[in-house]
Amino acid sequence: MDDNLLKPVPEVTYLTSNIAWRYRAILRYFYLQHEQLRYYLFPEEVLEYLKESPHFADYTEENLQQDLNQLVNWKNLIPRQDTGKVYSIEDFKKKRFRYQCTPYTIEIERMVQRLEQMGQSFGGSLEKTFFIRILEALLKLTPDTGEDIYRKINKLSNEELNMVWDDLQGNFKNLTENAADYLAYLQSEKIEEMMMTEAFLAYKDALTEYLRNFMTVLQRTSFRIEVLLERIPAELIELIAGRLADHYLSIPRLEEQPSRDKLVQNYLLQWQGFKNWFLGREGRDGDLVFLQNATTETIRRITRFAQRLGERHHNFKSRRRDYLHLAEWFNRCRDLKEAHKLSACVFGVFHSRHLYAGVKETENIYAEIWHEKPTELTLKPRVRTYREKTKTGAVESHQEEKQQLLEQYLREKETEQRLIDQIIQGDRIVPAELPQIDPFIRKTLLNWIGKCMTNPQLTGKTENGRLIRLSLIDDREITLRSPDGDLRMPNYLIQFLN
Structure with a gap:
C-alpha cells in the first residue's frame, strides 16, 4: 500500500469548516480568476468581490x-510578497502580499464545480464512437500480418506515439466512466419511478434504440479489439512504454521528475488494466462482458416496464361505447330466439358439449361425419376405489440389441475421427486450405469455433478433451465447400495445444 494513502489531505478542510461559506467564496473567486489566467490576487480585490454579496455586508479587512x-x-493559498511598488522601508516591512491558488485547490474547486452541475442524478452516456476510436488507435500500434513488429512503431515519432497513447487511454477512460454512470442512472430509484408513469411510453422506443445501437457497435468492434490485443507482443509494449517515458522526460519541468523506470512501470500498468478490461485475467471474464450483460438486462427491464404500462392502460380503458353498440344489436333482435343466436356469436355457447372422435380415416375435406365409422370408447367409473386390473409380465432382456447399437455407435465415431485426422496438418487446421469436406467436419469445426469464441482467451476443448486455440489469420473471407453447399467465414486458424 502506498504511504500517501495514509496521510491526511489538509487542502479539503475548508469544505467542512464551521465557516466554510467564507472560505468557499474566497477560493471560488481565486479559481475563477485562475481560469482567466490571473494567477495572483491582492487582498483588496478579494474584499471588493466579497462586498458585492449581501452575505458579506459586515465582513472587514481583518476578517479577510x-x-x-x-x-x-x-495549503490552499501561496503568499508572495509584492516588492514592485515599494517607496520606503516602512512599506517593505508591511509585507504587502499577493496570493495564488495551489494546484490541489484548483483541482478541488474544479471537482466541486462539476459536482454542483451534476446535481443528484448520474450523468454519463453510452457513446458507441468510443469503441471505434479505441479500435483506430490500436490499429496504429498493431503490426500487420507478416510485418515486422517494430516497423510500424518506428515510423512514429515519440510525440506522435504519445498522441496515439493519449487517444487510446482517454477514450477508454471516457468509455468506462460514462458507461458506468449512465447504467447507474438508468437503474436509479428516480428513473424507475419515472418508468412507471405514462409519459415513459413516449421515450421507450428512443431509449431502447439507443441501447441497441450501442450493443451493435460493441459486439462488432469488441471482437476485433480482442484479436488485436492478443496479437500485440509484450516486448512491443515495453518498447512503447520506454519511448513514452522518454517523451515525458523530454518536456522541461522545474520540479523534480520521476525516474524513467517508474514512468515505464506506470505505462505498463495502464496497458495491463486496459487489456484486462477486454480480455479478463486468471480465468475471469473481463469487464466488457459485465458491460454487455448490464446493457442487455437494462433493455429487458425497459421492455418489461413498457409492457406492464401497456397492459395497465388497456385494462383501465373504458369499453362503454363497445357495450352501447352491442346493446343496440340486441335491441334490434325480433324475438328471444334471435337474441340467443346473437349471444352465442358474441359470447360463445354457454352450455357446450365436448365430443371426441378417433383418427380420421380419410383426407377428403368433403366427407361428412356420419359417413365415418363410429368410435368406441370404454368409460371408466369415476370413483376413487376403482383400479384397473394388471397382469404381471416377465422382464425381457435386450442385451443383444444394446450391444449392436453400441458397436454401431463406436463404428460411426471411429469413422468421424478418421475424417478429422485427415484434415489435421501437424498440430493445426487451416480451413482455407481444406478441399471439399464432409458436412460432419463442417459442423465439428463450427462447434469448435463457437466454443473458442465464448472464451476470452479464444481457447476451448474438443469432444476428446484436446485443448485448442482459435486465431484470426487476416481480415479476408474464405469459402468452406461441402457437398450440400458452401459456407463463407473469416480466415481462422485452429491450433491444438496438447
Whole structure:
C-alpha cells in the first residue's frame, strides 16, 4: 500500500469548516480568476468581490486577512510578497502580499464545480464512437500480418506515439466512466419511478434504440479489439512504454521528475488494466462482458416496464361505447330466439358439449361425419376405489440389441475421427486450405469455433478433451465447400495445444 494513502489531505478542510461559506467564496473567486489566467490576487480585490454579496455586508479587512492566513496554513493559498511598488522601508516591512491558488485547490474547486452541475442524478452516456476510436488507435500500434513488429512503431515519432497513447487511454477512460454512470442512472430509484408513469411510453422506443445501437457497435468492434490485443507482443509494449517515458522526460519541468523506470512501470500498468478490461485475467471474464450483460438486462427491464404500462392502460380503458353498440344489436333482435343466436356469436355457447372422435380415416375435406365409422370408447367409473386390473409380465432382456447399437455407435465415431485426422496438418487446421469436406467436419469445426469464441482467451476443448486455440489469420473471407453447399467465414486458424 502506498504511504500517501495514509496521510491526511489538509487542502479539503475548508469544505467542512464551521465557516466554510467564507472560505468557499474566497477560493471560488481565486479559481475563477485562475481560469482567466490571473494567477495572483491582492487582498483588496478579494474584499471588493466579497462586498458585492449581501452575505458579506459586515465582513472587514481583518476578517479577510484571518481567513487568508488560515487558507495559507491549510495549503490552499501561496503568499508572495509584492516588492514592485515599494517607496520606503516602512512599506517593505508591511509585507504587502499577493496570493495564488495551489494546484490541489484548483483541482478541488474544479471537482466541486462539476459536482454542483451534476446535481443528484448520474450523468454519463453510452457513446458507441468510443469503441471505434479505441479500435483506430490500436490499429496504429498493431503490426500487420507478416510485418515486422517494430516497423510500424518506428515510423512514429515519440510525440506522435504519445498522441496515439493519449487517444487510446482517454477514450477508454471516457468509455468506462460514462458507461458506468449512465447504467447507474438508468437503474436509479428516480428513473424507475419515472418508468412507471405514462409519459415513459413516449421515450421507450428512443431509449431502447439507443441501447441497441450501442450493443451493435460493441459486439462488432469488441471482437476485433480482442484479436488485436492478443496479437500485440509484450516486448512491443515495453518498447512503447520506454519511448513514452522518454517523451515525458523530454518536456522541461522545474520540479523534480520521476525516474524513467517508474514512468515505464506506470505505462505498463495502464496497458495491463486496459487489456484486462477486454480480455479478463486468471480465468475471469473481463469487464466488457459485465458491460454487455448490464446493457442487455437494462433493455429487458425497459421492455418489461413498457409492457406492464401497456397492459395497465388497456385494462383501465373504458369499453362503454363497445357495450352501447352491442346493446343496440340486441335491441334490434325480433324475438328471444334471435337474441340467443346473437349471444352465442358474441359470447360463445354457454352450455357446450365436448365430443371426441378417433383418427380420421380419410383426407377428403368433403366427407361428412356420419359417413365415418363410429368410435368406441370404454368409460371408466369415476370413483376413487376403482383400479384397473394388471397382469404381471416377465422382464425381457435386450442385451443383444444394446450391444449392436453400441458397436454401431463406436463404428460411426471411429469413422468421424478418421475424417478429422485427415484434415489435421501437424498440430493445426487451416480451413482455407481444406478441399471439399464432409458436412460432419463442417459442423465439428463450427462447434469448435463457437466454443473458442465464448472464451476470452479464444481457447476451448474438443469432444476428446484436446485443448485448442482459435486465431484470426487476416481480415479476408474464405469459402468452406461441402457437398450440400458452401459456407463463407473469416480466415481462422485452429491450433491444438496438447
